[in-house]
Amino acid sequence: MTSLSFGSTALRQQAASLNFTGRGLCFRFALNLHSYGRPDTSRSLKQGCTLPLRAQQPFRQKGLQLRAMASANGAAADERVVQLRAKLKEAKVDAYIIPTADAHQSEYPAECDARRAWISHFTGSAGTAVVTQQHALLWTDGRYFLQAEKQLPKGWTLMRAGTPTCPEISDWLASNLPEGSVVGIDPLLHTVSGAQELHQRLENEERRLQPLGGVNLVDSVWGAARPAPPAAPLRIHTLEHAGASVRDKLGRMRKELAEAKAGALLVTALDEVAWLLNLRGGDVAHNPVFISYALLTTTSAAVYVDSSKVTPEVQAHLEEAGVEIKPYDALLSDVKSLAAAGKRIWTDPDKVSFAVKTVALEGATGGSRGKGKKRTRSGAATADDAGDAKVRRAAVLEKPSPVTAAKAVKTAAELKGMREAHLRDAVALAQTLHWIETEVGQGGRTITEVEVDEYLTGRRAAQAGFVETSFPTIAGAGPNGAIIHYRAESSSCASVDSNTLLLVDSGGQYDCGTTDVTRTLHTGQPSTHQRICFTRVLQGHIGLDQAVFPEGTHGLALDILARAPLWEMGLNYRHGTGHGVGAALNVHEGPQSISHRIGSAGTPLAVGMVLSNEPGYYEDGAFGVRIENLLVVKEASTPFKFGGQAYLGFERLTWCPLQRKMLAPEVMTQREVDWVDEYHKEVWEKVSPRLQDQPQVLEWLHINTAPLELQAEHLGKKQPALAMA
Template identity: 40%
Template sequence: EHQSEYIAPYAKRREWISGFSGSAGTAVITQEKAALWTDGRYHIQANAELTPRDEWVLMKEGLPGSPTLGQWLLSQCQTSDKIGFDARLLSQRQNSILQHELQPKELVLTPIKPNLIDQIRSDERPPLPLSTAFVHPIERSGVSSAEKIRAIREHLKTTGADLLVASALDEICWVLNVRGSDITNTPVIISYLIVTPNTAVWFVSDSQLSPEIHAHLKEGGVTTQPYEDFHSYLQNIEGQRALVNDLRCGASVYFALKQRGMDLVENDFITEQKSIKNNVELEGIKNCHKHDAVAVVSLLHWLENKLEKGEVVTEYDVAEKAEQLRSQQKDYVSLSFDTISGSGPNGAIIHYKPNKESAATVTKDKLFLLDSGGQYLGGTTDVTRTVHFGIPTEHEKLCNTLVLKGHINLATTIFPPGTTGIRLDSFARQALWKYGLDYRHGTGHGVGAFMNVHEGPHGLSYRETKKFPFKPGMTITIEPGYYEEGNFGIRIENLLIVKHVKTPFMFAGSPSLGFENITCIPIQTKLVDASLLEQSEIKWLNDHNQWCLDTLSPLIQSDDILQWLKNECLPI
């Protein structure tokens, strides 16, 4: 309902009907066929998970010959057919695009209530989660909730709007300076928010609110209404003009406001404000990355030791150990997503999640990919390292080095203000392209401040959606990769902060922008073919690893782990 990437069990309708558990995908069922669309991150996973496999047609988005959802519906339906959908689950932007695609046959998107999947699984559907909300204090947020609401009201005045409706959970929790645990690994409360020039109403289950939260809300002038009353509230709301984020707002909200005769204005004011971190947030993010790096370095040391001793370690064991080591760090709250722990061919499954029963054994003769992160009171982390614990092949070293060259090329790029992610994405692919190689996912995404691990509106991608310009204070991952199905996967991911950089000149009087890396985990040099690197790239790699050693040495208590880190950070 809230256009969330990660959702609570009660909302996992597509997974229930199809078996596919990925965070992105659309299922369509007709009288004769069932089809599922998902992007390049999940092509391998969806092929393995769809159940029953012979009943589902897998549409691999982005590949030649794969029709869009609209194109497929046109081919399957007769003129003026009705297509049922849950208007809460389709964003207004998706609804608008699909309506346009269906015009040639005058197909009609028809909202259906209640949800058909909910009716089928009514007896076994999990309940709405009701975690206890807690205050995210100004010592960590940097700006009070009252100030954020004032900024929204100023924006209402500027745009001539009467109200703003927020349904994206991270936006709501950011505005109110609250956090929760309604969704695993994402510190949010399932709710809605409406802000007008004189009121701010939070639609949330009262059982989730402590006396401390009530006092906090009162300070910000926020009142509450029951979560289940939100849609009926919309049916009686007054106003001429409303601001909505059409990408993160369900079509049901759009329909309700339209029925009230309102002029709806697409607006991502909260999304943009949230993405630009203040100095307090940036300090918290940098600090938590240091502690998170201690956990990851300790994990890699532990894993190498186990393998050297000939002990059996599975991908699942590594994921469990990663969580254990993170939980020992200062201000740790939870993981930020399910750990991706992939040995050999499983590393090519971009969002692979090992399970205890079927996890592969990590061995010294295969590449191992670890993509993991944590939620800390001060920030959110996301890092990927690809390592080899034996002797890598020349082909593996070649591919890894090309990925590294792309990472360095983008991380060191200087660009003018107004630059968007779609313009920078290719910087990370050029080295791979020269060898006829590529990867089927975006190059980077924003990361929240003790919030969603994937955050917009900016990003690094070849997709047309990434048109929001980079601004100082934004965070962004750089994570190029390369994947050979049935063989291995490679990805190198750091988190960086967008900042002003000094240049000899300033075109049009505007300072240029660049990136500051804050991920302090070394990049394995064993997997690098130095003959393929320019001197500037060798310097970057050596400087990065030395910085990691200097940063982490005071924080590591174990002499064995410290010695391992020193060995990993030796220059090439």
């Protein structure tokens, strides 16, 4: 049976049949603001060339339609909002919340599910739109303020989340909607985690939250222009690269089920399904995942996916592992049946949709939940309802997915693949930086940001096992470098001439691993101010790179190491310092991160986790600086182990020179100079053997990895004041 993608017709018909009113469930909408500083997220689609593993469906095509819809004029956007407001009236709701996420809470949805981008024209990876009859608002975080200012059409209001004057969505709704107002949501697109926040806030203010089954209101406006669902074939992620068989992984999850006293595990996150089944797909640009669910019991396992994507090889792979292939649309009915049979279903409250949990609870109570029960003034059932805490605990175990933690700690095979992917990537990076410095810096040629993107993508595509970019390349020249998740467009991109500070943040998906790297370079002579800013960022990067910390330490405790050199100058950056990275999977993954946000403190770093190290500094309207390597957590060698506790540190994965002329020796210590020399020595040793047939690039690498040879009298003798540009 062929199904549509997230929220397919059949799935929405099932959702529409549910009685969402008076659920007895607490519901909140969680704004998808990530604690790390990447497009993330995201985590910005770019063009490229035909690729080895996806030749029949080049990745460059996946971004064209979304980019086109995001750059339409304001009049078109106004008409979309006008039509959506008419749909609100028909649905009898006063406000409608439009998240970035799809039914699987993906950071990057497929084009057909990019509803928030379509209605608002804002294409950043994090944000939430709210539309009422009088207002159209977009909440997003500091990474995207400049981008949103440029992309939002007339009539939209940017809500700068995380700033002192910006209210939470729930507070804004409670304060700006009149009593008796109804706030609508699509129950397939919202989680049930932390339900009290929005449901209770609205109820306390005489407002009501109303899940709307059936057709999504944005989809009803989008109509025939909505992109077709993705249909990329699945491919096997080999045991050589995975390091554990599907049977081994299923066995590990079944042990978790037994310990948790649950009867079934529902896996909804796309990267978790892909990891669990050793499969990869191409349904979402830059993320090698496929639209699916997985449902595991103590005796069975099933994947819910469009069968047209399943090749004979993949079918045999799944059959050997004991995994049944079922239609995507069969998920809700199977969940309901399991719950009706008394199986306690383990769901991740931050990932499972409100609709799926509702189905489980109705199955557990025979579909009679809420009948004849006393209601609150909002229409929600009281604690006497059959959906009270006791019934919910019996039907659904709400706990973080065990797949999340298992996936975060890489196997030896995955780490081997990640190291190889970064060496392949290093060749493409060296070729590109050599080209920029030769063509522009020395040759005086003027190129564009898009040309930088296309050249780098082409060099990556020439590497063995390249699949696609791991996120849309950020090539920001001058002021555009200050837009943290900038996306260059051929029609409006900036030029890169012989006096340009250029920030390039990019990554690749390979058959064996995933990369993410940022370098900042100048094609001419940087100012003293720019060099000092760059060096302060580098000092923070070095501080985190060299960290040694006790086992059990959270990323929150390490974040200050990257910020302290900037703080000394009264400077800072608005994004997190590090995010988790998947192995031949999503470039953003949790649960680990390195961030200053208190909410990021939940998961300690563990041996085998991969994270980014990416401090930065940005001056609006002037320039941006970011330096990013990927790191893997390893056990550190220390002379003592206080309390018998292990101590941890980092191993570098990224090998790309830092531009020497961007350094400010006058603010560097000898230890920092030694770090740069040691790093460059390793870059040369690891990358030069792969450039033997490219003498010009090899010579460039040799020059740019030579020792700095700075004399002690030139180091750290003064602390120049920064003249803000």
